[in-house]
Amino acid sequence: MSKKMSLVIVGFGGMGSYHVQLIEGNKNIKVSGVYDIADDRQQVASKLGFKTYPSLEAVLQDSTVDAILIATPNDVHKEIAIKALEAGKHVVCEKPVTINSRDLLDIIDVAKKHDRVFMVHQNRRWDEDFVIVKDIYDRHKIGEVFHLESRVQGANGIPGDWRHLKAHGGGMVLDWGVHLLDQLLFMVKGKINSVTANLSFALGDEVDDGFISYITFENGVTAVIEVGTTNYVKLPRWYIKGTEGTALIQDWDLSGEMVTRNQSAEKSEPKPIRAGQGLTKTMAPPSESATIRHTIEKVKTTMPSFYDNFAAVINDKSEPIVKNEEVYRVLVLIEAIFKAAETGEVIKDFDVLNQPQT
Ligand code: NAD
Structure with missing residues (x-):
């Protein structure tokens, strides 16, 4: 050897x-x-x-x-x-x-x-929660995925020292954002159409302590990417909508559920329910026979x-x-997020953004 x-x-x-x-x-x-x-x-x-x-x-x-x-x-x-x-x-x-x-x-x-x-x-491409989501996406387990939300939320603020400072490349877009965006672009192939974003400065640091970005792709997929460090109550890690169902993964413990439409069930009108001070059919739960509940299957993979x-x-x-080309693309997207947050604009010109900046 x-x-x-x-x-x-x-x-x-x-x-x-x-x-x-x-x-x-x-x-x-x-x-x-x-x-x-x-x-x-x-x-x-x-x-x-x-x-x-x-x-x-x-x-x-x-x-x-x-x-x-x-x-x-x-x-x-x-x-x-x-x-x-x-x-x-x-x-x-x-x-x-x-x-x-x-x-x-x-x-x-x-x-x-x-x-x-x-x-x-870029190690988080092999995180189990992401591998499961990518499998749902790639194998059309809930039909064609057209919307996904990927979030990480904590309540400990920005950790350590240098992550608070711009000069050291601090802030959550560069810290956790880079992981979530890398996962997104690793899964959803194709051109990005538009990016909007808001950064959060709730802690009063000179760098962002979190952000929300809305990203649309040419293939019709839309994505919400969110990082928070002041969330005492957390939203689920993943929420994914497809043409045939919905999937949710709560956390890194991989708890969650996937519900799909029962294609063999007879279509029946939903029954109105009392909701608040009114009645609704639109928001009434579907009948038991209209949907199928699946447990989240762990995908066998090791990094x-x-x-x-x-x-x-x-x-x-x-x-x-x-x-390196994949990593470059993520950085271009990060630049679009900063620009969108700073200007309040919808960033659309990805051909320009993909050019090296001088
Ligand atoms: P850290 O503050 O714990 O460690 C950084 C170390 O670098 C410190 O010991 C510091 O003394 C040393 N250092 C600073 N400037 C130096 C220099 N010029 N030459 C040599 N040493 C120097 O930070 P960390 O959490 O370990 O993060 C380090 C890097 O790892 C960052 O880029 C961070 O984004 C990345 N990171 C990646 C992951 C991941 O999952 N991939 C997780 C955490 C951190």
């Missing part, structure tokens, strides 16, 4: 430490060291038995290092990535890869020039090892499981 590749983790905070678990036991890659600007994090790494480097330059000058993982705050991903690629290292970068799409194009240019692999860790794929892209030119 060939020698394992050596990877150094740059930025050994919450996510940098988590990557140690992701790489543990990998037959192709091992974590060989750590560099963090904070002394206390260097000490933690050292206690765990990792070699620590005094500077990024020291990492990049070490010819035994094949690759780095960038898990620093978002604003420095670009400069670290470019330096590492120029030094001949392959790079894995945490999300959001950069804080604008132009910066990602700059990184891709350098990666091509130096023939190095650059991949972004393909990101690092196995990263090694295969390097060694065998395999296809990356997260492609």
